[in-house]
Amino acid sequence: MGGLMMRVALKCIAAGTAMMLLSAGMAAAAGLDELLPEHQKAYEGLDKNQPTGASLLRDFKPRHGPPWTIGYASSYAGNTWRAASMDRLMKVLLPQAQQAGLIKDVIVKQSDLKDAVQIQQMRQLVDQGVDAIFLCCSNVTALNQTIKYAYDKGVPVFSYSGYVTAPEAISVSANYVDGGYQIAKAIAEKIKGKGNVLLVSGIAGLASSDSFDSGAKKALAEYPGIKLIGTVQGQWTDQVAQVEVQKFLATHPEQLDAIVLQSPSENGVLQALLQSGRPMVPISIAGEAGATCYWRQHPDWVDAGFYVWPPGDELYIVWNMMLRTLQGQGPKIQSVIRPVLKFTYDDVKAALPEDCKIDDPNWIEPPAEAWFPKALADDMVLRPADPMTWKSAN
Missing domain, CATH: 3.40.50.2300 (Response regulator)
Structure with a gap:
């Protein structure tokens, strides 16, 4: 009798393990395999450690409707790239979202490349009640426990211009x-x-x-x-x-x-x-x-x-995906990837005057729609809608 019970128990354990493995495989397939073939190509040769499984935020619903308060956990502020991305945020994206009634404010933190400081700042943002956090350029694993802390509190986290391995996060970048x-x-x-x-x-x-x-x-x-x-x-x-x-x-x-x-x-x-x-x-x-x-x-x-990483356009992608997630559009995959974009001398002639300066600290960038086309953005979510014209059902 004892032997029979042991065999039954072992079969149950084996069945449970098989189901867990099957579920994990289905989750991975549900991420990348849900994308259109032309968008899957951008993932070829991707860093093997970058997660491409099904997003845990597929069915995310915010704690309340808009306008939302956002935290920006930036790791560094001392270069031209950060300045250009901050300009896009504060002069374009935030005012547009505020006018649309989607965002109340963005709280910006800088950690000067110190993981411990960035972790502390992110936890503070969660505890003071932000509705989402986006961050830039972190160590791939250092923030994982903090991202889980935020997720458990109902605060989704988005990484841009670099990825994190926390399964709860969304990472957006080029390959x-x-x-x-x-x-x-x-x-x-x-x-x-x-x-x-x-x-x-x-x-x-x-x-x-x-x-x-x-x-x-x-x-x-x-x-x-x-x-x-x-x-x-x-x-x-x-x-x-x-x-x-x-x-x-x-x-x-x-x-x-x-x-x-x-x-x-x-x-x-x-x-x-x-x-x-x-x-x-x-x-x-x-x-x-x-x-x-x-x-x-x-x-x-x-x-x-x-x-590869045009500063304003990189921030535009994470902003777009953050809004879509807060709106319940349901991101399909943990990493939103787009291919790099080649440009030519003719493009440079169109972007810069002949009397340009070789010490100019600004950037030339493609149009946001060229960097993150609507068709690509829509394919990254389960329930696509224009994030700027979306209306809350509440």
């Missing part, structure tokens, strides 16, 4: 692995597959930086004639990148043929090259107006630029 790959490949082709290349990275350990570097190194490795002669950390800041490249050039007298870099740093890298006395070499261009202006004035310098 940074592919971005690094395409940028490095374009540079490799520009120097005809031969030469010495320097990589100017971002901030080691942060998702978007590490993802970009892995893609860039993969592309460079496809060219036997190319040698990666060094990597420096530009810290996504022009002043830091300029100093780091200057130090590298001073201690590495060998020939340099090109520089692959992460924005925002191209303005600083350009200045380092101009001040070095060395011949100018191609560098990757991703939208900082100063370096893009140099291309405007020297058409043969590079062949293409790539929008």
Whole structure:
């Protein structure tokens, strides 16, 4: 009798385990597989650690109707990219949402790249009653417990320009692995597959930086004639990148043929090259107006630029997905991904005047609709509606 009961118990456990595994598999499939095939392509080659399962916010309902109060847990404020994204938030997105009766206010916190401070600030935002939090550029795991804390309190969390691995969060970004790959490949082709290349990275350990570097190194490795002669950390800041490249050039007298870099740093890298006395070499261009202006004035310098993380447009995506989630539109997937966008010299001529300045700290960006088209945005949710004309049923 005891043996029979033991066998029955084991069968029940096995059945339960099978159901759990099946449910997990179905959840993963329900995320990516729900998207249209043309939108799934953006996920090819994505960082293997970036979650693409079904969103836990599919059936989310806010604690109350609009207008909502939003928390912005920013990790850093000291570069041109952050300034441009904050401009888009405060001068465009927030006023539009306030006029539509959707948002009451945004409470901004800065943590100066300190995970512990960002965690504390996020918990404070939850405890003081915000309705959602979006954050930028964090360590992929450091905030997970805090994101779970917010989720349990009914506060959804959205990460942009980098991902987090917390299953409760939504991460929105371009495919940074592919971005690094395409940028490095374009540079490799520009120097005809031969030469010495320097990589100017971002901030080691942060998702978007590490993802970009892995893609860039993969592309460079496809060219036997190319040698990666060094990597420096530009810290996504022009002043830091300029100093780091200057130090590298001073201690590495060998020939340099090109520089692959992460924005925002191209303005600083350009200045380092101009001040070095060395011949100018191609560098990757991703939208900082100063370096893009140099291309405007020297058409043969590079062949293409790539929008990988245009600051205002990146914030537009997370803002759009946050509004849709608060409205109960039901995000399908944990990570909302879009492909990088190539731009040409003709695009630069249209964006910048001939008398532009090579130290311009601003950015050129694609139209928001080009970066996050309505068809793509609608496909990312179960119950799509225009977030700016949506009306609460309450």
